[in-house]
Amino acid sequence: MHLACLKMTSKRLLDKNPAGVRGSGAGNIGYGGNYCTKHSEHSSAKTGGVITRKKSPVTVNGIDTQIVDTCSLQEPSKETCPNGNHLASGREKHYTKKKTIYASEEDQREVGPGEVLKCRSFTHRLVLNGQRQEDHMQVESIISLRSMLPLCVSDVSAEEIYASSHIPVPRNRKPSGHADKEVMAATVLTTLSTSPLVLNPSSGASGGVSETSSRGWKESLSASYSSSTSGNWSWDASDQSVPSTPSPPLSNDVNKSFLIYSQGEDNIEEGESTHFLFEDPIPRKRKNSMKVMFKCLWKNCEKVLSTSSGIQRHIRTIHLGRNGDSDYSDGEEDFYYSEIEVNMDTLSEGLSNLTPTSPTTTGPPPVFPLTNDMVQSKSATVIHSPLSQSAPSTLCHIRTDHAYQATAPVSIPTVSSEPLHNHSAISVSWQSPSIIFKSQPGAVTHVGILSTGEKRQTVTHAVSKTHTTTISTPKASTGTRKPRGEAKKCRKVYGMEKKDLWCTACRWKKACQRFTD
């Protein structure tokens, strides 16, 4: 669109339709903003740092990793940012191009919301670290206690696990103190002695359940995220996840679940740090008959898989409409499934059916909960009908516009203008984002989007739309034509008499530039 518009309007537009015009349109603000944000700022600083981080967490497999000192802690702020960047890096190029094109408009809007967010996430982390460290000190004692109190741990289960999943965080502490390392080592040893399985982390997935859970996370994360393409990681995820998460599943049920989680997390933060330590003991229990399973939280999807990777794939492919390939896992999937403990005995039967193997294949296309705008943000694939505009959200607009223009693939909407809200409150990386959503739905959404890669959004959007639109709409096939915006265009506004007042586009019988839908 812009291209076209720009072409057409060229200078005039700028003069006449600076930011203001757009805004008038519908919620377009996002529009301009999006481009800017994404392109410019994002990409800018971030790149390198991310990778390093990832590694650290990933590598962590075992406890050892923690010991390893990565540079991460100290430079956290920047690093975090980078995470998102990773992706961005790739994009940057693209955007840069665009930038040039849109430059005039962009300049104004550019604000780097994304950065802020990232920083935010980062902070969270730090906090955790701090806690963790302390925890470590206590760890030994705790461990001993643990053995005593296995049950408690079990209760914590899923939620905690989530928290635990973050385990990588602890690593960060490294920087903090050497003592920690020692402590860690000691802890580890103790742990090992107690629960062999837990320790396995380094090895494959087969280990004990608890491991699975914790490790699974890591693995999944590492696997999917680490993959070259997506630089996202848990942290990043915060950014991305935020946006994405909210989208589909969040509608209602999901939200609830999330909320719960979030709460759990909070708790975890405070007191849970300890819990996380406990993980070891838990595993034991599970071993016996309990197994950690991953359940899909998507609205009408009961899918339960034995592996995090599996569930992620399932979500990615089925619900998010992405390719089975790990490439783009943003971490978004993580929000759509939860870990659950299951009795192997019982499970064995049911699971055999449900499970794993073919996560992708499962069921019919999910029914989307399209309640929110957010939802829309998600769909994937090609956009059939231009119609879709029904949705009020900025995103929608964006999309639409793009469609018009045909050119710009989708930029993500990162409106991010928002200030970050919850940082302080939220501690845990992953879920924290979820929390964010709740608190600030609108803004948050956008934010999330930011992090996400273009592809994602593009794809995602399409899907939701597809469902929505496609199904109901016959036109899809019709063609490219848009639904025609509701807004009055120059012609109508000024009338034929005052044709000179029309925007150039209107004068030329092109899509109106001044009154965008």
Add this chain to the structure above:
DNA sequence: TATGCCGGGAA
């Protein structure tokens, strides 16, 4: 019918 705008095309 009035509008909005795509696809062409002339200058």
Add this chain to the structure above:
DNA sequence: TTCCCGGCATA
């Protein structure tokens, strides 16, 4: 590239 317009889709 700028400016127009035929003609189609839509309201």
